[in-house]
Amino acid sequence: MERYPHIFQPGTIGRLSVKNRIKYAATETNFPYGDGYVSDREVAYMEAQAKGGAGIVTTQGAYPDRKGEGKGFKGMMSINDDRYIPGLARIADVIRANGALSSIQILHCGREGGIDLDYCLMPSVVPQKLSYFKPPREITREEIRQAVKDHVAAALRAKKAGFDMIELSGIVGYLISTFISRYTNKRTDEYGGDLKERCRLMVEVIEGVKAGVGDMPVGIRLCGHELLDDRGGNTFEESVESFRIAEEAGADYLSVTVGWHESSQSVITRDVPMGHWLSIAEAVKKAVDVPVMMAFRQFLPHIPEKAIAGGQIDFVEMCRPMIADPEFPRKVSEGREGEIIPCIACNVCFSRLYYHQPIMCSVRPSLGHEGEEAWGYYGFKPAEKRKKVLVVGGGPAGLQCAEVAARKGHEVTIFEKNDRLGGNILIASRVDAGAAELLRPIATLGELCRKAGVDIRLGAACDPATVGREAPDVLVVASGPSIRGVSKGVLTPQDVMAAGEKVGPRVVIMGAGGVGLGVAVYLLRSGEYEITVIDDAGKPGRDVNPFYLWQYMALMRKRKVSLMMRTAVKAVEIGRVRIAGPSGEGVVETDSIITSLMAPEEGIWKDTAGSFAGEAYFIGDAKKPRRLLNAIRDGYRLGMVL
Incomplete structure (x- = not known):
């Protein structure tokens, strides 16, 4: 006061x-x-x-x-x-x-x-x-x-x-x-x-x-x-x-x-x-x-x-x-x-x-x-049995799961390969004016995790061998999504928005969901680009809140972004993309190609979780790429039942 x-x-x-x-x-x-x-x-x-x-x-x-x-x-x-x-x-x-x-x-x-x-x-x-x-x-x-x-x-x-x-x-x-x-x-x-x-x-x-x-x-x-x-x-x-x-x-x-x-x-x-x-x-x-x-x-x-x-x-x-x-x-x-x-x-x-x-x-x-x-707004009952919980990934899903599990009395450790918490929110926070506010819940969850006794290890890569050494009772995979369409010469949102990879003046973005439109808006705010967004869906931004979608669409119309909907990418070649859409097949000339197509975790964790002797769970984008609401909700609900 x-x-x-x-x-x-x-x-x-x-x-x-x-x-x-x-x-x-x-x-x-x-x-x-x-x-x-x-x-x-x-x-x-x-x-x-x-x-x-x-x-x-x-x-x-x-x-x-x-x-x-x-x-x-x-x-x-x-x-x-x-x-x-x-x-x-x-x-x-x-x-x-x-x-x-x-x-x-x-x-x-x-x-x-x-x-x-x-x-x-x-x-x-x-x-x-x-x-x-x-x-x-x-x-x-x-x-x-x-x-x-x-x-x-x-x-x-x-x-x-x-x-x-x-x-x-x-x-x-x-x-x-x-x-x-x-x-x-x-x-x-x-x-x-x-x-x-x-x-x-x-x-x-x-x-x-x-x-x-x-x-x-x-x-x-x-x-x-x-x-x-x-x-x-x-x-x-x-x-x-x-x-x-x-x-x-x-x-x-x-x-x-x-x-x-x-x-x-x-x-x-x-x-x-x-x-x-x-x-x-x-x-x-x-x-x-x-x-x-x-x-x-x-x-x-x-x-x-x-x-x-x-x-x-x-x-x-x-x-x-x-x-x-x-x-x-x-x-x-x-x-x-x-x-x-x-x-x-x-x-x-x-x-x-x-x-x-x-x-x-x-x-x-x-x-x-x-x-x-059961939802614990006023506090959770202690878990009947204290478990050792290992969380792979310090994004919103992993942090929320860790915080709730620790409040219930479990011993929780987060392994985050980067030197900052946040996961893909670190990328999303760069999209548009004010998007840095997305980092605020990450800071709060980090604070609440520490208060609850969570062991947060930054810059700590986690692999199956790490899981073997830690010997947890529960493995929670919150490592983020796999990215589809990655091949030689194809960039990811992380490459462009976090690692600083340069893109040419003509850009093709594969995917017109929230991630793809976010990349487009980021580029439009960063410089002068000729952008083509390609997706086989009928409408762009199907997972973007209407409060923001109209703004993104207005900016893209103003900057003459080409939206090619109901169109499939048939092949990625040097300097061009082969497509098939309502008007037939064609070619889009480009200097840079970015894929925003996300999929559930398909890497080493899929096999590791399958052979893990204890309880194993996938949450957040590792389970299914969706919105922040779903990631945090996944983590919370898993924490509730552990």
Whole structure:
């Protein structure tokens, strides 16, 4: 606390005192049941957030209407009927029991709603830019009045459920935001026109909710900068003014966000520097008198500490950092920053929502399993029998397995041939701007392994003879993948991105998955290259998160990268590659050839594991080349059962 006095000083929102300046920010999880009821899984998740030390813990958004027009996610909570109050009360109770103030978000998803219907509601019919969302239908004046009533009724249920405060949401394309924005509001009645009229729905909702719940604090999330200039959205000045209008209507606090889901620039990905958007929150704070808060890439505690001290914000909101580690606040307050499981802005959590799946986290496999003892969120039971475990490879899978196994009481040794931990993450961390953040969980896992007593041997090659000398009970092969297509004159990603092998001006990359596109992006950022990417798959980047794929594709279009899909490499020759594709056979002239084709471990470890007398396991890319999420999850789950 001494290092971060401003984060941990008490604050005030309305009539309530808050123990510190950290608020867990609302996000959907898809943990509740599809019928709107709260699940045990959701309660356990919220309990973990409350135990983590935040001053305020906010639920996911709950939709307020009975038709489901406000429902934007398959597993979204509902607050449209009294029958949901008991489940919501469980969340309020578990938050309060663990020392935090409970906040519930009321969310009508509007343009992004109607997930179980064949339409969505909007102030005006503006075609969807993103095909995922439903076709728009213009909301009638009667339906607007009903939406206000729905929000008020939902707020009254929240009060009955025992929540301390209420949060309204007017961001990213949800109902209230679509009325505020010139981009989506073309109405000519009293709900359209100038900014004040476009804010009318917001004002009516705030005033109605405030009148209904009395002195219970009510806040609202609004967009400080839509980043929709190319689509005729609000100016920055209009967005800031909308906060002042919300304050005038009675909002007790204001949460500042940036961008819509339709914005055509990065907002929360790694290429956006941490703390980049704080100037927008600062502009809002200068315009209002109630507390102002913001999330958005404040992943390191010194960033909000400086922002609060400098008067840019009053509270910091944390969503993804506390998905990755609910104990973020407590660990910071106790001086254990090195043990924080760090968010890497991979956005796997958010992207899964749009595949109707529960959120997962690349760096925390226990997400969504906080209430299940076997997953060890609150600690593992000691193993019944202590075993000697040898882990080959100090990448994410090997480190995670070693850390969990050691926590369970096993004697664990990691052999890593390089002088650094990280495995293929050392390569991935060089792909694009901000990718070095991928190294943060490696540092944390290394720290946690050492704390758990793991013997980490760097620069230590391991072969079958080593295994014989060490005589482990358990052999864990986490040595990474085999690389297909390697022959004389063919380079690997490691050759180019780690060993510094020179490539010529014309480059052929075999494979258009995440590794191949990563190599292409790395080269495009490094110099001027004429790049051809060849793959027999139908689409590029099938294993790349959509939050990043659109950026990669935009860069490759700009730099005129040739993507040859549904095309096979038939032969690799000096200075050229023979191919066969939809247009027949052909030749691509090239100066350098790079293969990004990965396969499970097919070298000495396959035979060694087969003849090993003890338990032998393959995890991570050695088992099957996949994403970081899968590697860490492999390691965690194996560690669980050892």
